[in-house]
Amino acid sequence: MKNKKIIIGLSGGVDSAVSAFILKKAGYDVLGVYMQNWDAFLNGENNLKSSDDGCESKQDYEDVLKIAKYLDIKVHKVNFVKEYWDNVFEDFIKKYSLGKTPNPDVLCNKNIKFEAFRNYVFKNFECDYFATGHYANKVINLDLSIDLKMSKDEKKDQTYFLCQLNQEQLKNVIFPLGNITKQEVRKIAEFYKIPSWDKKDSTGICFIGKRKFKDFIDNYIEKKPGDIIDISTKEVVGKHEGLHYFTIGQRKGLGLAGNPDKYLVCKKDLDKNIIYVSPSLDEEKYLFSNKCTLNNFNWINKIPVDNNVKIRYRHCGKLHNANFTIDNDKVIINIEEEVKSISIGQYVVLYKDNICLGGGEIIGI
Numbered sequence: 001m002k003n004k005k006i007i008i009g010l011s012g013g014v015d016s017a018v019s020a021f022i023l024k025k026a027g028y029d030v031l032g033v034y035m036q037n038w039d040a041f042l043n044g045e046n047n048l049k050s051s052d053d054g055c056e057s058k059q060d061y062e063d064v065l066k067i068a069k070y071l072d073i074k075v076h077k078v079n080f081v082k083e084y085w086d087n088v089f090e091d092f093i094k095k096y097s098l099g100k101t102p103n104p105d106v107l108c109n110k111n112i113k114f115e116a117f118r119n120y121v122f123k124n125f126e127c128d129y130f131a132t133g134h135y136a137n138k139v140i141n142l143d144l145s146i147d148l149k150m151s152k153d154e155k156k157d158q159t160y161f162l163c164q165l166n167q168e169q170l171k172n173v174i175f176p177l178g179n180i181t182k183q184e185v186r187k188i189a190e191f192y193k194i195p196s197w198d199k200k201d202s203t204g205i206c207f208i209g210k211r212k213f214k215d216f217i218d219n220y221i222e223k224k225p226g227d228i229i230d231i232s233t234k235e236v237v238g239k240h241e242g243l244h245y246f247t248i249g250q251r252k253g254l255g256l257a258g259n260p261d262k263y264l265v266c267k268k269d270l271d272k273n274i275i276y277v278s279p280s281l282d283e284e285k286y287l288f289s290n291k292c293t294l295n296n297f298n299w300i301n302k303i304p305v306d307n308n309v310k311i312r313y314r315h316c317g318k319l320h321n322a323n324f325t326i327d328n329d330k331v332i333i334n335i336e337e338e339v340k341s342i343s344i345g346q347y348v349v350l351y352k353d354n355i356c357l358g359g360g361e362i363i364g365i
Helices: 014-025 057-071 081-097 104-124 182-191 213-217 280-287
Strands: 005-009 029-036 075-079 129-131 137-140 146-149 226-230 236-240 263-269 274-279 288-299 308-312 320-327 330-340 347-352 355-364
Touching (some): 005 014, 005 104, 014 029, 014 057, 014 182, 029 057, 263 280, 280 288, 280 330
Parallel strands (some): 005 129
Antiparallel strands (some): 226 236, 288 355, 308 347, 320 330, 347 355
């Protein structure tokens, strides 16, 4: 790989740091690029002392500079705050305000990392490849079409978040961590004393950071109080401040501690602004389903002839046997077993022989 130039997205975390290390050891001419997607002040958040409150972008960039210095590679910083707002965050807020459960990481990969960022890289730098620290693999077929394959580390596999990518976006992309585990990544980083080797993995939604979800979302969605109703008895058992604070299957934070039964959220009625809850003993009756309808489905490669697949409806969730049918622009999923807490707005991702076929958004259950 001598003289082959590759741009890697550096986040400040151990995954992208080890990815850059692996690429340099392989002989690539490596250049790091850090992208900032969030600015709390610019995006109108309240009660902040600086634009770095909540989102750890300042600390992340400082970590990127340490990593780049240690690896002896240059690093550039690029701002995609507007692009992120327009192509990810507005969709996130719109769907949450409608009581849905969106996944911004899927749209971030589709519209930012593998679109705006990737295009920026190939436009502004003379490079041969683009790399990220995702746990995923690529397979190039005899007809030169590309399959997205699960990583060696099934527990950290991130193909779920990459389900909306297309053939063009996967061209010239390299995933250095596809064939090693997270444990091995940590060991490599510690052995070679790579900065951020002991940095904790980021969890949750990146632009919320360590804050409580409620504190963050109050900046963008107004409270809309309503009733919490027992779906079995039709009795009002409590009050809520807004549908967007709750997810299907949620047990904690319902404010119903005084009730003798342990409740969980089983349904949200947007028109009537009602949260329906079910006693835990009745969860199989109200929370389990074996069918869902998907919209905006993206087939990464060709549609398979055999419609027997495995599906996953949350990142690192269990793979379930299922089959699919196509109805005009919709994909209907029939699951062999009933599964719990499927929610409108989530993505269902299809797999076959460890190949990620693509995914779509749940619009009906």
